[in-house]
Amino acid sequence: MQKHDTFSGLFLLALSLAMCIGAMQLGVGTLHSPGSGFFPLAGGLALSIFSILILYQARGETRAAQFWTAGANKRSIYLTVVLLVLYSLILEELGFIGSTILLFVSVSRFVSLHRWKTSIFFALAVSIATYFLFTLLLRAPLPEGVLERLF
Amino acid sequence: MDFLSNIALGFSVIAEPVNFFFCFTGVLLGTLIGVLPGLGPGATISLLLPLTYHLEPISSIIMVAGIYYGAKYGGSTTSILLNIPGEVDSVVTCLDGYQMARQGKAGRALGISAFGSFIAGTFATLGLMLVAPSLARVALSFGPPEMFSLMILALTLITFMSTGSQVKGLAMAALGLFLGSVGQDVFNNVDRFVFGYHFLLEGLGIVPVIVGLFGVGEVLSNLEVQMKGEVFQKRVSNLLPTWQDWKDSIWPIIRGTVVGFFVGIIPGGGGIASTFASYTIEKRMSKHPEKFGAGAIEGVAGPEAANNACSGANFIPLMTLGIPTNGIMAVIFASLMINGLQPGPLLIQNQPALFWGVIASMYLGNVMLVLLNLPLIGIWVRFLTIPYSILAPLILFFCLLGAYTVKNAVGDLIIMILFGVLGFLMRKFRYEGAPLIMGFVISDLMEGAFIRSLLISKGSFAIFFTRPISCAVMIAAVLLFVLPFFGKKPLKLGADDD
Numbered sequence: 001m002q003k004h005d006t007f008s009g010l011f012l013l014a015l016s017l018a019m020c021i022g023a024m025q026l027g028v029g030t031l032h033s034p035g036s037g038f039f040p041l042a043g044g045l046a047l048s049i050f051s052i053l054i055l056y057q058a059r060g061e062t063r064a065a066q067f068w069t070a071g072a073n074k075r076s077i078y079l080t081v082v083l084l085v086l087y088s089l090i091l092e093e094l095g096f097i098g099s100t101i102l103l104f105v106s107v108s109r110f111v112s113l114h115r116w117k118t119s120i121f122f123a124l125a126v127s128i129a130t131y132f133l134f135t136l137l138l139r140a141p142l143p144e145g146v147l148e149r150l151f
Numbered sequence: 152m153d154f155l156s157n158i159a160l161g162f163s164v165i166a167e168p169v170n171f172f173f174c175f176t177g178v179l180l181g182t183l184i185g186v187l188p189g190l191g192p193g194a195t196i197s198l199l200l201p202l203t204y205h206l207e208p209i210s211s212i213i214m215v216a217g218i219y220y221g222a223k224y225g226g227s228t229t230s231i232l233l234n235i236p237g238e239v240d241s242v243v244t245c246l247d248g249y250q251m252a253r254q255g256k257a258g259r260a261l262g263i264s265a266f267g268s269f270i271a272g273t274f275a276t277l278g279l280m281l282v283a284p285s286l287a288r289v290a291l292s293f294g295p296p297e298m299f300s301l302m303i304l305a306l307t308l309i310t311f312m313s314t315g316s317q318v319k320g321l322a323m324a325a326l327g328l329f330l331g332s333v334g335q336d337v338f339n340n341v342d343r344f345v346f347g348y349h350f351l352l353e354g355l356g357i358v359p360v361i362v363g364l365f366g367v368g369e370v371l372s373n374l375e376v377q378m379k380g381e382v383f384q385k386r387v388s389n390l391l392p393t394w395q396d397w398k399d400s401i402w403p404i405i406r407g408t409v410v411g412f413f414v415g416i417i418p419g420g421g422g423i424a425s426t427f428a429s430y431t432i433e434k435r436m437s438k439h440p441e442k443f444g445a446g447a448i449e450g451v452a453g454p455e456a457a458n459n460a461c462s463g464a465n466f467i468p469l470m471t472l473g474i475p476t477n478g479i480m481a482v483i484f485a486s487l488m489i490n491g492l493q494p495g496p497l498l499i500q501n502q503p504a505l506f507w508g509v510i511a512s513m514y515l516g517n518v519m520l521v522l523l524n525l526p527l528i529g530i531w532v533r534f535l536t537i538p539y540s541i542l543a544p545l546i547l548f549f550c551l552l553g554a555y556t557v558k559n560a561v562g563d564l565i566i567m568i569l570f571g572v573l574g575f576l577m578r579k580f581r582y583e584g585a586p587l588i589m590g591f592v593i594s595d596l597m598e599g600a601f602i603r604s605l606l607i608s609k610g611s612f613a614i615f616f617t618r619p620i621s622c623a624v625m626i627a628a629v630l631l632f633v634l635p636f637f638g639k640k641p642l643k644l645g646a647d648d649d
Contacts, residue, residue: 006276008580012322019329026343031610036341039598043329050322057318067579076374078155081572082546084367088564103551104544112372112540122541126548140205140556 005058013050019044076111084108095145100127156453158280161507165515170210174512177214178519181221185228186531187542188235190239192222193479194369195390200486201556202374208490209505213512215286215486219479220272220462220513223422224520227264227455228531231257240422240458243430247443247450254446258389262449263400264455265524266392271408271456271516275463279470283499287471290496296602296614298472300624302597305474307628308417310586322631323577324586330355331594338602347357359554359567360591364584365478366550367567368574370543392448400452403433407456414457415464417476422458429457463513468469469494470506473596477590478585481592 022037023044029035068074087103104123108114111118114122134140164170184195196215203211226238231248244264251260264597293301310320333344334354345351382397392400407429433453434443443450454608468474473495475481487494492502524531554567608614616622 004580008582012275012326015326022344026341031612032604034338034602034605036336036339036343039601040329040332040343040593043325043332043594046325047322047329050318050325053318054316054322057316072375074375077371078375080371081568083352084547084551084568084571086563088309088561088568091555091564092561100548104548105542106358107547108540112544122544126545130548130552134556140201141559143559 003058003061005054006061009051009054009058012054013048016044016048016051019047025037080107080111083111092143092144095129095147096142097131097147098145100130152279157503157507158511160503160513161509162203164209164504164508165213165511168507169207169513170213171515173206173210173214174217174516175519177217178221178224178516178523180214181218181223181525182225182520182531183534184218185222185225185237185241186224186534187537188229188233188237191238191365191369192219192395193482194362194365194546196482196486197358197365198481198546198553199205199580200358200361200482200489201553203486203489204557208487208492209488209508211490212483212492212505212509215483216466216509216513217516219465219483220459221413221518221520223455223462224265224268224524225531226458227268227451228261228524228528229535230261231264231451232532233535238422240426240461240614242423243426243454244451246430247445247447250444250446251448251451256389256446259392260394260451261528262390262525263392263396263452265390267400267404267407267452267456268459270404271458271460272463272520273514274408275412275415275460276510276513276517279462279466279513282416283467283471283506286467287496287499290472291500293472293496293620294618295600295607296618296621298515299597299600299604299626300615300621300628301472301474302593302600304624304628304631305468305476305593306590307631308587309477309589311631311634315581315583319582320586321351323582323584324590327587327590327592328597330587331358331591331638332598348562350558350560354595355566355591356554356557356563357592358490358557359563360570361482361485361588362550362553363567363570364574364577364588366546366553367571368578368584369543370550371571371575372578373539374543390528396448399448403429403449403453404456406436407431407453407458408460411457411460412464415461415476416467422461425457425461426454429453466509471496473498474566475589475592478583478588481585482586484592532625586611 020041023041024037026037026040027035028037028041083103083106087099090102091099103121104126105119108119108122109116131142134142160432160633165174178611181192184192189635194216199215199218203215206214221240226236226241227244227248229235229237230241230244231252234245234249236242236245248260248264248335251257252608293489306321306324308315310324331354333351335345335352336343342352393544411425414428429452430443430453433449437443437447437449439447465480467474468476469480469484473484473493475484484494492498550567550571551564554563555561559561577587604614605611614621615625
């Protein structure tokens with residue numbers, strides 16, 4: 001047994017306490033007329049009880065937690081999360097096609113380790129095809145930037 | 152007569168070209184994602200949720216249902232040929248299916264699994280058709296206390312039957328209930344946990360939460376350790392089972408159908424629970440149990456039938472009580488809500504075309520699946536060779552697109568990423584996603600039922616124990632909650648995580 005459950009149990013306990021405080025600030029009301037915080041408080045209290053039980057069950061855990069498996073591809077995971085966040089930040093500034101091309105090239109090249117040529121082809125094909133599928137067929141508007149105005 | 156006219160209505164719905172097309176698209180997509188390990192029906196249906204905004208509700212539900220039961224057919228192909236479950240539910244099929252493939256009998260294993268699935272899927276649809284309307288009529292008499300108790304039971308059951316720790320499952324369900332309360336409180340007109348962000352007023356979006364947890368979370372987990380596997384038999388022939396195969400398999404298929412159907416009705420009864428149950432029964436009843444694990448055709452036929460019967464029966468609690476039974480049903484529940492349909496006892500009465508159309512689509516879909524899975528097996532085998540390095544960017548992109556196009560809000564993308572990271576951490580720390588999603592989607596209904604019950608009883612909790620149905624359901628829930636603390640968990644079968 002590793003200390004995974006001790007860590008996660010403590011985290012959930014802290015989270016549940018924050019939830020309870022937030023719920024109480026909303027006003028719990030009474031049983032006759034429950035307030036906005038009543039149900040969230042019940043959820044928070046339930047989570048705190050269950051996290052204490054998780055901690056109780058984890059009391060036999062002795063070994064230090066090994067978060068990553070041996071040979072884990074940590075770089076890919078960090079990079080993917082960063083690229084996803086960057087995409088969210090530039091999407092409405094740069095437009096759908098531009099940001100999608102950038103995202104695809106970066107993920108294909110640096111996470112999936114495809115060659116530059118493949119990555120660029122992949123990016124162009126997917127972003128332009130999806131743009132037309134969504135705007136023409138499904139009539140769902142996508143953010144417009146410099147590239148969209150060319151069409 | 153009513154019954155016959157309802158069936159006729161169903162078939163007239165599915166005869167419309169658009170519905171026929173979406174039924175075909177659903178089962179085709181289902182087979183495809185079933186075959187591909189690392190992309191489950193939960194993630195796929197969540198990716199398609201935004202698309203359902205643009206479709207007619209009936210078409211979209213027909214397609215979503217097709218993906219669900221279609222994935223069960225596709226999953227067995229990967230289990231048999233690759234020894235990796237294409238779907239979580241197909242894990243049992245690996246045991247004997249892969250051994251059959253090693254002995255050069257892959258075609259017969261695939262054949263019996265497709266025919267078994269067809270028989271079970273068809274009978275489960277028949278069962279759904281017969282049971283659901285009567286159950287819905289009974290459920291119409293349920294008031295808020297009964298509904299609240301049933302939801303408590305559903306949450307307890309889904310965690311009780313899970314593969315992992317029940318307490319962890321319950322913790323996730325509680326977290327899900329809390330997350331579902333974010334947004335405007337309709338009872339008191341108060342904003343809850345919005346922190347000044349307008350896009351949170353309607354609550355955390357179902358699509359970004361589910362897509363993040365199931366889609367992005369799954370990709371991040373798969374990126375850590377790349378899946379590797381070898382297709383044992385690239386050319387598959389002799390797909391028709393022999394007379395002896397049929398003789399060996401017909402009873403396992405029948406028993407699997409019955410077991411799968413009943414496990415599927417129970418909230419929390421996922422496909423994997425039914426396959427384990429069927430496998431255990433067949434092994435116990437077999438005259439040669441030693442052959443199990445070494446390529447026994449019964450070990451493929453029974454669980455595959457159970458799996459498909461279960462997927463049909465899963466629709467019963469959803470369509471009649473409005474309670475999703477597992478993680479994927481919670482996603483289908485969400486797609487009904489997105490289409491402005493309230494799952495529950497009134498659904499069949501108010502939306503007969505939807506209910507009977509979906510039933511008819513299931514009959515048709517099962518026929519399509521046999522035709523898709525057997526003659527076209529060569530194509531699916533080729534899909535097995537698509538490397539994850541190509542799939543991963545595509546899945547991530549569809550997640551982003553799906554989460555964004557619901558409301559065209561960047562905030563939803565951030566929520567999706569946060570839930571993606573949460574999904575990854577939950578897999579790391581062995582917490583299941585299904586109870587969280589289930590708590591999240593039923594949170595509003597549960598709060599409503601709870602508050603209405605308290606208003607009826609003038610603030611007394613006794614209302615949950617003084618009404619007979621509610622009391623019986625509550626006692627069952629309490630027993631299931633308490634049981635694991637007094638000894639070993641009696642059922643360790645597993646539930647669908649995805």
